[in-house]
Amino acid sequence: EAQVTQNPRYLITVTGKKLTVTCSQNMNHEYMSWYRQDPGLGLRQIYYSMNVEVTDKGDVPEGYKVSRKEKRNFPLILESPSPNQTSLYFCASSLGQNSYNEQFFGPGTRLTVL
């Protein structure tokens, strides 16, 4: 089944404790992206990747890192999480790099930073 998977689905952590949220897609998609969703703010893009070893900042990259060593994986790294990073996080992928391509979303990761 074609899908985007994220792990973990739920995570409660404390300020400053490094964490990684994994994202994997099995559709051989070139483009991958991370979003965060907060009430009243919709989805905001954190980072995106056009292809392996090609990543760039989205609208709200501060406090996050990403890497794209393999085409299928795009982990999101929070080196020193803070409470303002409490949010619902979505990974998405699409076949091509232009904005006409439909994005496929993962199920989401609900992160709470205490």
Added chain:
Amino acid sequence: SQQGEEDPQALSIQEGENATMNCSYKTSINNLQWYRQNSGRGLVHLILIRSNEREKHSGRLRVTLDTSKKSSSLLITASRAADTASYFCATGSGGYQKVTFGTGTKLQVIP
């Protein structure tokens, strides 16, 4: 700032009625997409309309685009309880996958 702003923020209708949601945006676009999100879950793509198109249909969905007014509407006809979800517009601009999502309309369809 958000590119897309949906209106209304929340909408409650009876099953069988039509639901209309609007999206306004600020800058020129190449395309506009609508996505649906069931509570707390990932978004699912519904329909894409290009900037040179005025109307598009898919099943019970009808999307219009007015680039002169920088606005789009999503009409769901003969709504069902299963249509209860949040609906987001997403504007695409530029040559690469720069898609900006709006804040969403929360639709409740009452059986």
